[in-house]
Amino acid sequence: MKDNRPAPPVERPDLTLPCVILDRPQMAENIGSVARVMANFGLRELRIVNPRDGWPQERAWAMSSGAHWPLDNATIYETVAEAIADLNMVYATTARPRETHLPIRTPRQCADDSYDNAQKGLKTGLLFGAERAGLETFDIALCQSIVTIPVDPAFQSLNLSQAVNIVLYEWRLKIMDAPKAAFTQNFDKPAELDKLHGLYEHLERELDAAGFFFPPEKKESMQRNLRVALNRAHLTEQEVRTWRGVVTALVKGRGRALLKKDGN
Amino acid sequence: MKDNRPAPPVERPDLTLPCVILDRPQMAENIGSVARVMANFGLRELRIVNPRDGWPQERAWAMSSGAHWPLDNATIYETVAEAIADLNMVYATTARPRETHLPIRTPRQCADDSYDNAQKGLKTGLLFGAERAGLETFDIALCQSIVTIPVDPAFQSLNLSQAVNIVLYEWRLKIMDAPKAAFTQNFDKPAELDKLHGLYEHLERELDAAGFFFPPEKKESMQRNLRVALNRAHLTEQEVRTWRGVVTALVKGRGRALLKKDGN
Incomplete structure (x- = not known):
């Protein structure tokens, strides 16, 4: 998908990017989906512990939708301990915090x-367990914190790549400083109000001529209601011109059509 | 995959839950993944416009991991306009905000x-386009706002169910955090969208008769611009009636006046 807005300045060479670690993933398709999500949110380093069906697996590349680089450079490990050996902080995502007495973070807090870690040059790992079994308590105990995604307790079975998606989305928001970045590009300056009033008067004049304001004592409140509804649209100057054209067209164009029909 | 847990209990009966609308989804697998994500985040109502491979499709159920209820109760439509006819507000998720001049929201702002809508009893639709093509500009122009997910500009191709995942995750966070806010006063319920579409069609028919859409190849974008400007006004049902009256008055009233002036 193409987007013509200027790229937000998110390449932050001052940041040490987190890596994603998948523990014993079963489905190559999920690994591919994770790679795609990593590309969506600007992460690159993928580590895989004991993928069930070996590595590499073609279906992962097929599912990545072109996000090949996390797969091409993925590193494979025998144990979680080995996979996280060089990291400073690891966050284990699990729906079942269990009895590990680790701090529990939301995805937003994890981000x-x-x-903070990335700014300090610390290397963070985001660890996700196998599709069905999740993470072993033993491996969770190697981590610094637990991340729990706030799913509906009635249906907690979140797909592996969807879990990664949410944790990485929050990371992305964090580095974009999303509140500031809230997309203002589509903001169009509303017309100066005298332009708007010109439209109102034009419309009201024509409606008056058409006998719209009836009974006469209601004219003022009817006018007010029309104005209020259009006020809420925050019309731009161009749109004001367009709507004046609409009024003119409805009045003149159709008038002419009627005249023709009636024998001119 | 089978899931024997009971369907999720209805929480927050004071809220009118949003529905999810998929426009021309291509892959049944994605529809199933969307159902699963809906279950994860507590939404139930799924609407599908023209699924490429027909409906129902077994692969959707297979991919839902037991989240059958959104699929079992999914409703199928021919057009986006039909699918959103009874809704009050629709948010179109697209990576390409384009030139529609609709307000752009982050997923968080959308939530x-x-x-707010849900508390007022308004029915919200969350609209997502086809996997590759996304949403048609024509259909976006039927909506009140655009939602854009802040993906890396270097790799924007977000999987359909991942996009739904993020928008619904923010919804879930919102309803978990939100204090039970006082009911908003002085609130006017926007019309159901089919009423609004009736107004648009009425206006466009008359403008067509008046030769307003010129040159003809610009007709579609001219229509779209008119619709988008009015979308932003959130007209109530009463206002829609009033504006239909305005159109009728401008066309007929003045037509008659002209006829009179010209010698009847």
Whole structure:
């Protein structure tokens, strides 16, 4: 998909980017989906512990939709301990915090923490367990924090790549400083109000001529209601011109058509 | 995959839950993934416009991991306009905000808005386009706002169910966090969208008769611009009636006046 807006300045060479670690993933398709999500949110380093069906697997590349680089450079490990050996902080995403007595973070808090780490040059790992089994308690105990995604308790079975998606989305928001970045590009300056009033008067004049304001004592409130509804649209100057054209066209164009029909 | 847990309990009966609308989804697998994500985040109502491979499709159920209820109750439509006819507000998720001049929201802002709507008893639709093509500009122009997910400009191709995942995750966070806010006063319910579409069609028919859409190849974009400007006004049902009256008055009233002046 193409987007013509200027790229937000998110390449931050001052940041040490987190890596994504998948523990014993079963489906190559999920690994490919994770790679795609990593590309969507600007992460590159993928580590895989004991993929069930070996590595590499073609279906992962097929599912990545062109996000090949996390797969091409993925590194494979025998154990979680080995996969995280060089990292400074690891966050284990699990729906079942269990009895590990680790701090529990939301994905948003995890992004805050990861960002702080990244600024300090610390290397963060985002660890996700196998599709069905999740993470072993033993491996969770190797981590610094637990991340839990706030799913509906009635249906907690979140797909592996969807879990990665949410954790990485929060990371992305954090580094974009999303509140500031809230997309203002589509903002169009509303017309100066005298332009708007010109439209109102034009419309009201024509409606008056057409006998629209009836009974006469209601004219003022009817006018007010029309104005209020259009006020809420925040019309631009161009749109004001367009709507004046609409009024003119409805009045003149159709008038002419009627005249023709009636024998001119 | 089978899931034997009971369907999720209805929480927050005071909220009118948003529905998810998929426009021309290509892959049944993605529809199934969307159902699963809906279950994860507590939404139930799925609407599908023209699924490429027909409906129902077994692969959707297979991919839902037991989240059958959105699929079992999914409703199928021919057009986006039909699918959103009874809704009050629709948010179109697209990576390409283009030139529609609709307000652009982040997923978080969309959740805020949807929550406000839900508290007022307004029915919100969350609209997502086809996997590759996305949404047609014509259909976006039927909506009140655009939602854009802040992906890396270097790799924007977000999987359909991942896009739904993020928008619904923000919804979930919102309803978990939100204090039970006081009911908003002085609130006017926007018309159901089919009423609004009736007004658009009425206006466009008359403008067509008046020769307003010139040159003809610009007709579609001219129509779209008119619709988008009015979309932003959130007209109530009463206002829609009033504006239909305006169109009729401009066309007929003045036509008659002209006829009189010209010698009847």
